[in-house]
Amino acid sequence: MRLLPIFVLAGLALTQNGCHSDSDPAFTPWDLEDLNGMNGFSLRVPEFEVPAGHESQNCYFVQVPDLASGQDIWIDRVLSAINPGSHHVNVFQVKTIIGLDPAMGTPTTLGAYPATVIEGGDDYANNPCWGSSNWADWPLVANSQQANIGELETDWKLPDGVAIRMTPGEMLMVQTHYVNSTDQPTMYGARVGINFYQRQDPTPPIEMGSLFATQQNIRICASNPNPTFSGTCRIPGAVTIAAANGHFHKRGKRFSIYSWDGASIEHPADAAMFYESDNWNDPPMVTDLSVAAPAQTGVWWDCEYQWQPPDEFTCADVNAKDPLQANDCCYTFGGITDIGEHCNVFMYYYPKIDSNVFCE
Amino acid sequence: MTRLIRVSSHGYAYAYVIGAALLGSCGGSDKPTAKSCPIGDPTAPAELQIVNLEADQATVNLTQASDLVPLVPPPQGGWIVLLGARARNLDGCQLTLTTALVDACTGQILQVDVRPTQLELGDDGWGVSSLTTFGNLPVCPQLTATRDLHDVPYIVKVVVEDTHGQKASAQLSIIPTCGTEPSRCTCECARDYVMGQSCDQPPIDAGVSTCVDAP
Numbered sequence: 125m126r127l128l129p130i131f132v133l134a135g136l137a138l139t140q141n142g143c144h145s146d147s148d149p150a151f152t153p154w155d156l157e158d159l160n161g162m163n164g165f166s167l168r169v170p171e172f173e174v175p176a177g178h179e180s181q182n183c184y185f186v187q188v189p190d191l192a193s194g195q196d197i198w199i200d201r202v203l204s205a206i207n208p209g210s211h212h213v214n215v216f217q218v219k220t221i222i223g224l225d226p227a228m229g230t231p232t233t234l235g236a237y238p239a240t241v242i243e244g245g246d247d248y249a250n251n252p253c254w255g256s257s258n259w260a261d262w263p264l265v266a267n268s269q270q271a272n273i274g275e276l277e278t279d280w281k282l283p284d285g286v287a288i289r290m291t292p293g294e295m296l297m298v299q300t301h302y303v304n305s306t307d308q309p310t311m312y313g314a315r316v317g318i319n320f321y322q323r324q325d326p327t328p329p330i331e332m333g334s335l336f337a338t339q340q341n342i343r344i345c346a347s348n349p350n351p352t353f354s355g356t357c358r359i360p361g362a363v364t365i366a367a368a369n370g371h372f373h374k375r376g377k378r379f380s381i382y383s384w385d386g387a388s389i390e391h392p393a394d395a396a397m398f399y400e401s402d403n404w405n406d407p408p409m410v411t412d413l414s415v416a417a418p419a420q421t422g423v424w425w426d427c428e429y430q431w432q433p434p435d436e437f438t439c440a441d442v443n444a445k446d447p448l449q450a451n452d453c454c455y456t457f458g459g460i461t462d463i464g465e466h467c468n469v470f471m472y473y474y475p476k477i478d479s480n481v482f483c484e
Numbered sequence: 485m486t487r488l489i490r491v492s493s494h495g496y497a498y499a500y501v502i503g504a505a506l507l508g509s510c511g512g513s514d515k516p517t518a519k520s521c522p523i524g525d526p527t528a529p530a531e532l533q534i535v536n537l538e539a540d541q542a543t544v545n546l547t548q549a550s551d552l553v554p555l556v557p558p559p560q561g562g563w564i565v566l567l568g569a570r571a572r573n574l575d576g577c578q579l580t581l582t583t584a585l586v587d588a589c590t591g592q593i594l595q596v597d598v599r600p601t602q603l604e605l606g607d608d609g610w611g612v613s614s615l616t617t618f619g620n621l622p623v624c625p626q627l628t629a630t631r632d633l634h635d636v637p638y639i640v641k642v643v644v645e646d647t648h649g650q651k652a653s654a655q656l657s658i659i660p661t662c663g664t665e666p667s668r669c670t671c672e673c674a675r676d677y678v679m680g681q682s683c684d685q686p687p688i689d690a691g692v693s694t695c696v697d698a699p
Contacts, residue, residue, distance in 0.1 A: 220682075261679045341558055341620040342599075347519075352580075354598035358628045389584040389596050389641055420592060420628060448616045480679050483595075484562050484622050 154205035154276045156317045158235070162324075164199065165189050167298060168235035169316040174209065174304040177436055179460055180314065181244040181301045183253040185218065185226035186234045190292035191322060198287035198329050201321035202266040202280045209310025210271035211301040211405065211461060212371065214470075215318065216262040218295035219480075224252040226295055234298065235317075248460045253299070256340070256457075263480050264334040265296065266318070267470050269369060269407050280411050283366050286474045287329035290320075303461055305436060307374070308405045332366070333476030335359070337483040339427060339467040343446075344375045345454040346439075349431035353467055357483030358386050358422040363473040365415040365423070368399045369407055371468040373461040375429040376404040381469060383415060384424035392424050405461075409470075417473070427467035431455070437463045523603055523611040524572030531573055532652035533610075534642045537566035537618050539663050544612060546570065547640075552661040555623055555634060555669055563624045563633075563673055565660055567642055568613030569601060574650035576603030576611040583619035586639035588657060589695030590630060594638075597621045601644070623660050624673035631694065634662045634673040 159166045167186060174180045191197050206213055218226065229240025244253030265288060268278040282288070290296075298318070304310040323329060337357045344351055370379030381399035382392035398415050401407040417423070431453075434442055439453035442463050446454045458464020469483075524531075534547040539554040547553065547567070555563040567583045581601035585594045597619050603611025613619075621640065624633040637657045645651040662669035671683035 339597075341564075343616065348577075348600055348602065351600045352598070354596070356593075356596040358594065358626075360628045386593060389582055389593060389643065391598075424596070426598075450616055454616075479627055481627060482679050483627075484558075 151208075151273050151312055153312070154207070154317065156203060156205050156319055159319050159321065160236075162191060162322060164320045164322040165191065165237070166235045166320075167237065167318045169298065169300060170232060171313050171315045174302045174310040174314050176304050179211075179246045179301070179303045181246075181248075181253050181299065181459060183224060183229070183242045183244065184232070184234055184239050184298040184300070185229055185241070186237050186239040186296055186298065188290045188292055188294050188296060189237060192292075194292055197290050197292070198323040199290060199320045200282045200287040200323040200329065203277060203319040203321070204266070204268045205277045205317045206268060206271035207276065207310070207312050207315040208271050208273055209302050209304055209308060209312075209314060210269070210316070211303045211308065212267060212269045212299070213301075213316055213318070214267040214299045215265040216258070216297045216299070217265055218297050219261045219263070220258070222258055223255050224258055226297070246460060248458060248464070254459045256338075259336055259338065259482065261480055261482070262297065264336050264470060267369070268409060269371065270409060272406050278409060280367065280409070282332060283414070283474070285329055286332050286366065287323045288332045301459070303405075305462065307435065308461070330474045331476040332472055332474050333363070333481065335423075335469065335471040335473060335481040335483070337423070337425065337469040337471070340457040340484060342427070342465055342467050343454045343456055344429045344431050344465055345450065345452040346431055347452050350429065352426055352428045354391070354424060354426045355467075355483065356384055356422060356424050357469070357481065358420060359417055359473070359477065359481060360419060361477045362419045363417050363475065363477070365398070365413050365417055365471060365473045367409065367411045367413055367472040369409040369470050370399060370401050370425065370427070371407065371466055371470065372404055372427050372429070373465045374404055374435070375431060375455055375465055376427065377430045378402050378426070378428040379407065380426045381471070382424045383417065384422050386421040423469065423471065425469050429465070434462045519577050520575055521577040521605070523574060523576040523605055524609060526573060526575065526648065526650060528573045530644070530650040530652035531571060532642065532644055532654045533570040534640065534654050534656055535568045535570045535612060537568070537615070541566065542615065544568070547656055547658060549656050550637070551656075551658050553658045554663045555660050555673065557664060557669075558620060562622055563669055564620050564622050565640070565658070566618040567621055567640060568618040569603065569642060569644045570610050570612045571603060571644050571652060572610045574644065574652070575646040575648060576605065578647040579603065580645050581613065581617070581619050582643040583621040584641040585621055585623055586641060587630065588637045588639050592628070594626050594628065595622050625677050625679060629675050632673060632675050634660050634670055
C-alpha cells in the first residue's frame with residue numbers, strides 16, 4: 125500500500141513522471157568506458173523508471189565472463205556509476221539458493237552479457253529480492269551507496285597487490301535499490317553501470333575478502349526515540365581492513381565502526397574509530413583504509429537512531445510490520461526505507477580468510 | 485507538524501494537512517523524548533541480576549549458574565539467547581543493556597550486543613527488562629569458536645548503565661541448549677559448521693565440547 129503526499133505531486137510531476145532532466149545543468153549523465161577482453165568486463169543495468177512515492181529493488185543475475193581461457197580473473201578496480209535516487213547497489217557472489225533463485229528470473233542483459241532479473245518493485249513483504257536469507261553465505265563483492273548529482277561515480281582502486289578473485293561462470297547478483305521520495309528522489313531515471321577492471325600485473329595478488337555484519341533485531345520506537353544498537357564481529361586471522369561503509373535508513377543519525385580488541389565489552393575508544401557517517405541516504409564509502417586487525421580481534425559498530433514518523437506511510441503501517449505488535453510505531457528490520465530500518469556493515473579486508481565472514 | 489491523511493487507498497490521493505494528531509498512536513510528537521522512571525534508590529549502588537527469556541519468548545527466568553538457556557532462532561538466522569536485566573537503584577527507562585558471550589575455556593569474548601532496555605517495575609521493587617527489550621546475544625554460528633556452542637558451558641556477561649552513570653554488571657556460566665529445531669540447531673551450533681553449509685545430513689563428527697587450544 126503506497127502513500128503519495130499530494131503536496132509532493134505538483135512538485136514531482138515535472139521532474140519525476142516521465143520527464144527526464146538530463147538537460148538539467150546540474151546533472152551530467154555518467155559515461156563509463158566499455159571494457160572488454162583482457163581489460164575486464166562492464167555491466168550495465170537497463171535503465172528504468174521509479175514512480176514517485178515508490179521504491180524499487182531489483183536482483184540481476186549474471187555469470188562472470190571467461191576473460192582468461194577458463195582461468196580465474198583478478199579484479200583490482202571497481203568503478204561504478206549510479207544515477208541519483210539509488211539507495212544502494214550491492215554485488216554478491218551467488219552461493220546457496222534460498223528463495224531468491226536466478227533460474228526464476230526474467231531474461232535480460234547487463235551490457236553485453238545475458239542475465240536474468242527478479243524485479244522486487246516495492247513488494248518487500250513477498251518478493252524474494254527483498255529477503256535477507258541469502259546474506260549469510262553470499263559474499264559481498266562490491267557495493268556503492270553514493271549517487272548524488274555531483275558524485276555519480278565510485279572509483280574503488282584496491283590496494284597495491286590486492287585483488288578480488290572471480291571464476292568464469294560463477295554467478296553474480298547485482299542488487300539495485302532505488303527510492304523516489306522527497307528525501308531521496310530519483311529524478312533522472314534509474315541507471316547503473318559497473319566496470320570490473322582486470323588486474324594486468326601477472327604476479328599473484330593477495331585476495332580481497334569481505335565482511336557483512338548486520339544487526340537485525342533492532343527496534344526504534346516512539347517511546348524510546350534515541351536508541352543505539354551495537355554489535356561486534358570477530359575475524360579469526362590477522363587481516364588489514366581496506367574499505368568500509370555503513371548502511372541504515374531514514375532514522376539513522378550516525379553510523380560508526382571501530383577496531384575492537386576482541387577482549388573487552390567496553391566501547392572502543394574514539395581513537396579506534398575508522399569509519400563515521402551521519403548521512404543515511406548518501407553514506408560515504410571509505411576506500412583508503414589500512415587498519416590492521418590482528419587475529420582474534422575484529423570490529424565494533426554503532427547504529428544511532430532518531431525516531432521520526434514515516435513520510436509516505438503511516439504509523440499504522442509501521443505497527444502492522446512489527447512482529448511484537450507493540451503498537452508503539454516501532455521501526456524494525458526491513459528493506460523499505462520509510463517503514464523499515466537497517467544496521468549493516470559492509471567491509472573489505474585482506475588477505476581473505478577461508479570462510480565467509482558474516483556476523484549478526 | 486504535518487499530518488498525513490489517507491484519502492483513498494486505491495484512488496491513491498493523499499494529502500498533508502497541518503495538525504498535531506499524526507502520532508495519535510505513536511506518541512504525539514515528531515521528536516519525542518524518552519521518559520525517566522527511577523527504580524529503587526538512585527543514590528544507592530545499582531544492583532543487577534541476569535534474566536533470560538524461555539523458548540516461548542514470553543516467560544522470564546531468573547538465570548542461575550549452569551542453567552540451560554534456550555537457543556532461539558531469530559529472524560536473521562542463526563541462534564541467539566535472549567538476556568535481560570533484573571535491576572534496581574537506577575533509571576529503568578534510560579538504560580543501556582550490554583550482553584556478551586565469553587568462551588569459558590579461553591576467556592575470549594565471542595560476541596557483544598548493546599541495545600536499550602526498559603525495565604518494568606514489579607511488586608518487589610525490582611525492575612525487569614520488558615519482553616521487547618531483551619538483549620539478542622548471537623551465539624551461533626561463530627566463526628572463531630573453538631568448540632561446540634550448544635550443550636556446553638559458556639559465560640555470559642551483562643552490564644546495565646543508565647544515563648546518570650548508575651551501572652552494574654553480573655556474569656554467569658550458562659549452558660546454551662537447543663530446543664527448537666534441534667537437528668538444525670545442533671548442526672549450526674557445532675564448532676565446525678561453516679556458513680551456508682547444508683544441515684540436511686547429520687554431522688559427521690561427535691562434536692567438540694571440551695576445551696581445546698585456540699588455533
